[in-house]
Amino acid sequence: MFYKAKNYRHPAFLEGLRDALPQTPGVAAWGLMTGVAMVNSGMNVLESVLMTLMVYAGSSQLAALPLMMAGAPAWVVLATGFCVNLRFVVFSLHMRPYLLHLPRLERVLQGYLTADLSYVLFIRRFTKPGHTLLDKEMQSAFLAGSTCAVWVTWMVASFFGILLVNIIPSAWGLGFAGTLCLVGILCSLATNRLRILTATVAAITAIAAYHLPLKLNIVMAIAVAVVMSMSLERFENKSQGRGA
Amino acid sequence: MSFFEGTDVWTLGVILGLTLVTLVTRGFFLYSSQEWSLPSWAQRGLQFAPIAAMAAVVLPEIVLVQGQFLTTWMDARWMGAVVGAAVYFWRKNVFYTILAGMLTYLPLHILLAW
Numbered sequence: 001m002f003y004k005a006k007n008y009r010h011p012a013f014l015e016g017l018r019d020a021l022p023q024t025p026g027v028a029a030w031g032l033m034t035g036v037a038m039v040n041s042g043m044n045v046l047e048s049v050l051m052t053l054m055v056y057a058g059s060s061q062l063a064a065l066p067l068m069m070a071g072a073p074a075w076v077v078l079a080t081g082f083c084v085n086l087r088f089v090v091f092s093l094h095m096r097p098y099l100l101h102l103p104r105l106e107r108v109l110q111g112y113l114t115a116d117l118s119y120v121l122f123i124r125r126f127t128k129p130g131h132t133l134l135d136k137e138m139q140s141a142f143l144a145g146s147t148c149a150v151w152v153t154w155m156v157a158s159f160f161g162i163l164l165v166n167i168i169p170s171a172w173g174l175g176f177a178g179t180l181c182l183v184g185i186l187c188s189l190a191t192n193r194l195r196i197l198t199a200t201v202a203a204i205t206a207i208a209a210y211h212l213p214l215k216l217n218i219v220m221a222i223a224v225a226v227v228m229s230m231s232l233e234r235f236e237n238k239s240q241g242r243g244a
Numbered sequence: 245m246s247f248f249e250g251t252d253v254w255t256l257g258v259i260l261g262l263t264l265v266t267l268v269t270r271g272f273f274l275y276s277s278q279e280w281s282l283p284s285w286a287q288r289g290l291q292f293a294p295i296a297a298m299a300a301v302v303l304p305e306i307v308l309v310q311g312q313f314l315t316t317w318m319d320a321r322w323m324g325a326v327v328g329a330a331v332y333f334w335r336k337n338v339f340y341t342i343l344a345g346m347l348t349y350l351p352l353h354i355l356l357a358w
Contacts, residue, residue: 025339026337026338026339026342029339029342029343030338030339030342033342043255044246044247044248044249044250044251045246045247045248046247046248046251047251047255047256047259050256050259051259051262054259054260054262054263055259055262055263055265055266056266057262057265057266057270059298060262060265060266061262063297063301064258064262066301066305068255068258074254074257074258074261077258077261077262078258078261078262078265080297080301081261081262081265082265082268082269083293083294083296083297084294084297084298084301085265085266085269085270086269086290086293086294086297087293087294088266088269088270088272089269089272089273089290090290090291090294091270092269092270092271092272092273092274093272093273095273095274096273096274099274100277104274104275104277107271107274108267108271108274108275110274111270111271111272111274112266112267112270112271113270114270172350172353172354173320173349173350173353173354176321176324176345176346176349176353177342177345177346179302179305179306179321179325180324180325180328180341180342180345180346180349181338181341181342182298182301182302182305183302183306183325183328183329183332183341183345184328184329184332184337184338184341184342185298185338186295186298186299186302186329187329187332187333187341188332188336188338189294189295189298190295194292195292195295198292198295198296198299199295199296199298199299200299201296202295202296202297202299202300202303203299203300203302203303203304205300206299206300206301206303206304207303207304207307207308207313210304210308210311211311217300217304218297218300218301221296221299221300222293222296222297222300225292225296225299225300226289226292226293226296229292229296230285230288230289230292233288
């Protein structure tokens with residue numbers, strides 16, 4: 001965590017901060033539009049500020065907004081947010097050996113602050129967890145610096161978005177930038193053919209089942225796409241095993 | 245713009261719930277101090293869930309208008325999304341996706357009302 005002196009006095013903290021700096025315009029644009037999208041979806045300033053400060057997860061915020069607007073039940077909003085956030089579960093598994101030397105509370109808080117970008121930058125810089133405690137502390141300080149840059153940029157940009165929403169006419173359809181953010185993340189997740197197929201199946205299911213009540217089309221699309229991808233993967237592995 | 249009026253308990257509850265969702269998902273494997281691992285079928289399934297969730301949320305937003313499939317190709321949203329996706333694969337940066345997508349979408353949407 002970046003407020004710990006042990007972290008921000010460490011030279012690796014600055015290194016982490018500098019590493020994240022070139023990415024901050026992207027984070028800022030996304031944060032700004034998330035701020036605008038929150039107010040445009042009908043939330044007041046207090047609610048938007050609270051959501052920014054507490055939820056701190058752009059993709060799940062953007063995914064939740066249309067559902068909240070449509071009056072979907074709370075459990076559907078939370079289940080959708082959970083599914084959109086499931087990638088973080090995988091990230092936390094990856095981060096575990098790097099953070100295990102920290103006390104539990106610090107570990108969990110550092111996990112909470114580690115969004116997509118900080119995770120990607122951290123794993124890119126340190127492909128393996130440190131062997132000595134000194135190494136591990138250096139890595140933690142780097143991560144703290146990186147998360148600090150992303151957190152501050154995101155918060156400032158989101159607050160600007162919340163306050164500037166009146167200057168930006170809604171008829172321009174700037175909220176579409178939120179959809180484009182999700183398109184970008186969707187593309188960044190499409191790393192192999194099977195995953196592209198997963199996305200295609202999920203999209204077709206979600207569109208075909210769009211008229212289901214409670215926005216259940218999204219839960220259904222995830223279930224259908226995941227089960228199909230798992231079976232396909234197993235089938236692919238089996239046929240490869242026979243060929244070898 | 246309303247600052248405080250209209251604040252409702254349901255919205256605050258959902259915000260609190262989403263905060264817990266962030267805490268639980270980002271810290272999922274960081275809570276336990278013991279050695280343990282996820283069953284392999286769950287690990288395999290997990291890797292497909294994020295992209296499935298993203299696609300299920302985004303695609304209907306792009307090709308449906310009020311629950312109906314687009315009846316005309318003259319819609320700025322799918323064009324912006326296609327350009328944005330193409331630019332993502334070119335530059336690998338969400339910032340350029342937003343920039344290029346909006347530069348495609350805004351003129352068509354504002355000037356031609358597509």
